[in-house]
Amino acid sequence: MNLALLTCLSDCTPKMRSELAAFSQNVAFDVQQLRELGLNIEENTSHYQLIPQSPLLNLQQISTALLPYRVHYEPVISSTNEWILQNIARLHKGDLCLAEYQTAGRGRRGRQWLSPFAGQLIFSFYWTFDSKRSIEGLSLVVGLAIAETLGVQVKWPNDVLFDGRKLGGILVEIANVGNGCLNLVVGVGINVSLPAKTDINQPYAQLCEIDPNAERRILVPKLIKHLYTRLTRFEKEGINEEFQQAWQARNAFSYSEVNVFTEQGILSGIEQGIDKRGYLQLLCANELRTFNGGEVSLRRK
DSSP states (O other): OOHHHHHHHTTOSOEEHHHHTTTOSSHHHHHHHHHHTTOOEEEOSSEEEEOOSSOOOOHHHHHHHTTTSOEEEEEEESOHHHHHHHHGGGOOTTOEEEEEEESSOBOGGGOBOOOOTTSEEEEEEEEEEETTSOOTTHHHHHHHHHHHHHTOEEETTTEEEETTEEEEEEEEEEEOOOSSEEEEEEEEEEESOOOSSOOOOSOBOOHHHHOTTOOHHHHHHHHHHHHHHHHHHHHHHOSOHHHHHHHHHTBTTTTOEEEEEETTEEEEEEEEEEOTTOOEEEEETTEEEEEOTTTOEEEEO
16 A cells, blocks of 8 residues: 555545656556555546545544544544554643544454544544553443444443444553553544445444434544543443443343353353443353453354
């Protein structure tokens, strides 16, 4: 992939072939490679133009809505999580990074997170906790905030679902900053409008199925504000009874027969929601078992 060429095209205005020649020795070849990655690039005799999947984000609008937090916008980026990690020394709690396209997005357990150009909400933010504070269940807090904002469901530990299909994912990483706090980078990816052809190899959902007029520029501030409200409550109260009930109300697998995949094998039982640590509870042969997010995967039976 020619990143310099893609970055030049990323404002989605027509670019003359002569202008693009400064970024590529073979413009036609590099454009074709970008198209093979799912990017919609139109051309005529004199111009190329990248067509976004949905209207581009408006940095000024979003920044104003999210004051005092600072917003960094990078149309094309390797990973928003990586940008936060690289710049964390000069960031404040709640600062965030937005992108239209990631070249090296990551999901849970290092899986690749695929992103069409301007077809998703892609962002990461910096958050801190007291170093003595337990953050068990944090990804559940983020997932619930997203599900509440969008009117969809959660799947333990950190998937956001619509109609049983994956709508979004969450990646939480701990950063070593040395400031006496527990420093976290939280990455979120949500499908908004994907091209007809995509390399995603699992059932997936899109926000445009729920609301054909879903507007990313409006959703970003709304979602971030609710996320930060939920995180602030989590800092003070943890996974309390109110949170457990709210999470269970959005739980796509609530009291369903499920399989839990562990390193030792597969366990089947009835999913019972979460405990005060955010651990999965499974009723298995009349015994209540618990599992944390690092141990297992969950599937409907």
